[in-house]
Amino acid sequence: MHYDVIILGGGAAGLFCAARAGQRGKTVLVLERSEKPGKKILISGGGRCNFTNIGAGPANYLSANPHFAKSALSRYTPCDFLDLIESYDIAWHEKTLGQLFCDSSAKQIVAMLLEECTKAEQYGGKVRVLCEAEVASTAHDADGFCVTTGGDTYTSQALVIATGGPSIPKMGATGFAYDLARQFGLKIVEPRPALVPLTLGGEDVLFRDLSGVSANVDATSGKVTFHEAALFTHKGLSGPSILQVSSYWKHGEPITIDFLPDRDEGWLLEAKRAAPRSTLKTQLKDGLSDRLAATLSDRLGLETELGNISDKALREAETQLRKWTFHPNGTEGFAKAEVTSGGIDTAELSSKTMEAKKVPGLFVIGEAVDVTGWLGGYNFQWAWASAAAAADGL
Template sequence: MTAVTAARRGRRVLVLEHNGRVGNKILISGGGRCNFTNYLATPDNYLSGNPDFCKSALARFKPQQFIDWVEQHGISYHEKKLGQLFCDESSRQITGLLLQDCADAGVEILVNTKVTGVEAAPAGEGSARLIVQTDKGPMSCESVVVATGGLSFPKLGANDIGYRIAKSFGLNVTEVRPGLVPLTFSPRDVKAYGDLSGISMDVVVSCAGRRFRENILFTHRGLSGPAILQISSYWKEGQPLTIDLSPDEKLEEWLVSKQPERTELVNVLSLRLPKRFVQAWCARDCPSKPINQFAIKRLREIAQTLHRWEIYPAGTEGYSKAEVTLGGVDTGELSSKTMEAKRVPGLFFVGEVVDVTGHLGGFNFQWAWASGAAAGGSA
C-alpha cells in the first residue's frame, strides 16, 4: 500500500522482502480467501496505548476506498458476517491487485533480501538521509518505511527486526505479546474439559470490561474460536474469563420450572447446552441427580453459575497461533498523520509493527491499508 501510494506521487520505490514472495500473510488469511477489510471499522475496534492515534489514518483511508479498489480489479467478494469482507475465490487476488498496481506505478520489488538494520546516512551522502543494511549490501535512501509486521506467524518468517530498527534510533517500543490467540487451560481445567475438543458454543465472553458475543471452541489444550480470540487481546495473566453459556435464554426460571420432574440434571441441562460439556461440568462442579432432588435455591445458583462460568486461563498458545502481535512502536514516537518518527526524519512505521492492534475480522488489514496510505503520501 505504501509503495503504490508513494510511487503514484512520482517517488522511486524499492520494496525489500526477506521471503521468496511478497504477501505471505495475506495469502493464508481468511482460510485462503483473505478477510481484506471490515466495512464497519471505527477507531473503537483498535487497541493502543493511545486510542486516538489511529483516528487520522482511518479517517483518510476508509474501508470503502479499498472496496472500490477491489471492485476496479473485478474481484468478487462477499460479507461473511459482522462487516467482514472476503474474496469469493482466493486471497491471491489481493496480492495480485497490489503487485499489479505496484508494477504499473514502477515499484521495484526485491525478494530474498534480508534487512539487518537501518542507520543515519553520514553527511555528504547527497539527498540520502538513511542507509538500509541488507545481506546484499547497503542501500541509501531519503525515506524508509518499516512494514515488517510483528512476531505472529514465525513460520512465515516473522521476526523482531522492526522493533530493533526503532530501538536503534532510541524510539520506545511498548511491551509486545500475542494477540487474537487461543488460551490454554490450567491443569485442573485440562483434566475436566480437555476431552471436549471440537465442541463449539455461542456465548458472551467478558474480561477486563470488554465483552464479545461469538462462538468459543474447545481444544485439547484450552479454548479458541472467535470470541476467545477477541477477548485474548484484553486478557492478562491471572484474570478470569466470565462466560455466559446461554446468552439468549435465561436458565433460572426454566430450571425452576423443571424441578418437579425426575429427570437427571445432566439430561435437563443438555436440552440447552452440549451434552458432553454438561457431563464434564456436572462431573466436576455439580454431581448430577434427579432434578426434583435439588432445592429451588440450588437450581437458581446452578443457572447463575452457567450464565457466569468462570475460567482462569493458564496462558496463551503463543505467537505460533496468534493472529497478531499486541504492542509495538510507541505511537507517541510517531506522527498520526504521516506515521513518520518525530525524532528521525525519513523513518516511518506502519501496520502491525506499530502499537495499534485491531479486533478479529478484517480490522488489522484495514489498519495496514490506512497507515500504509498515510506513510505513502508523505515518504
C-alpha cells in the same frame, strides 16, 4: 541505487504503501526477506483473505493511546478499499459481523497489490519489489537512509518500517521492526501475543477432555465481552470469542464464559415448573453439545430430576453457567498468535503521517505499530489505512 523511498517488508502494509507512493510519482524499493511477497495475506481467512471489516472504527483497536488510530482510519475507510477491490472485479462476500472475504482466493489480493505497484509508472513513479533480501544494516545521516542487503547498498530520502511483529514465526515473522526502532531511538510498548488460544491448567485441565467441542458463548475478560463461538482444545480454549478476549487478557486474571447467553434470567426455574422430571443435563442439551452438557452438569453436581432440586440450588447453578470462571495459565504464544499486541510506541509517531517525530523521513506502519485490531478483518484495515497515511505523507 537511490530511491525516494525504501520500504522494509512486502506484506499488506508494505505493498499498499509502495503502490500508493509510486502512484504519487515516487521511486520505491520494497525489500522482502521471504521468497515471495504477501505470504501472510495468502494464508489469511482460510486462504480467502478477510481483507477488511465494513464496520472498522477506532473502538475496534487496542493501543496504549486509543485515539492514535482515529486519523488514519477516518481518512482511508473500508469502503475505500472495497472500491479498489471492485475495480479489479474481485468477487467478495460478507460473513458474520461485517467480515469481508474474497469469494475465490487470497492470491487475488496479492496480485491486485502488485498490479497497483506496476501502475506507478503511469504516474511517473516506479516500484521495485525485491524478494529474498535480508537486511544486513541500516544507517541514517543528514543525506537520508542507507540500507545494505548482502553485497548491495541502497539509499533513500525516506525509510518505511513495515516488517510486522513476531506473530506466526513459521511465516518468517520476527521482531526486526523493534530492533530498528531501538536503533533509531524509538520506544517500544512490550509486544505480546494477541488473538491467540489460551492454555488451561489446574482444575480447568479437565475441560481438555472436551477437545473439539464448541459453543456460542459470551466470553469476558475484564470489561470486554465478545459473543462468538468458543472451542475447547487439547491445550485449553480457542475459537473466535476466546481469541478476541485474549488480546485483553493479562496473566493471573480469570476469564468468564456465559454458556447460554440467549437464555432469559430464571430459565432454569421455569424449566423446573414446566418439566419437573427432566434433568439439568437434558435442559443443557437443548443449547449445547451432549458432551459439554454432560460435563457442566457433572461439575455442578446436579444429576437428579429438577423437581427434586431446590430453587436456591437452581439459581446458583444458573449463575455459575452465566459466569463460569476459567483461570488460564498462559497462551499458545507467538507461534499461534494471529497478530502482535504492543510494538513501536505511538507516542513516537505522527498520527497523521506515521512519521517518527525524532527522525524525519522514518515511517512506521501496520502491525509494527502499537495498534492491534479485533479478529475479523480489522488488522488488514489498519494495514491499508496506516500505509495510506504514510504514503500520502512521504
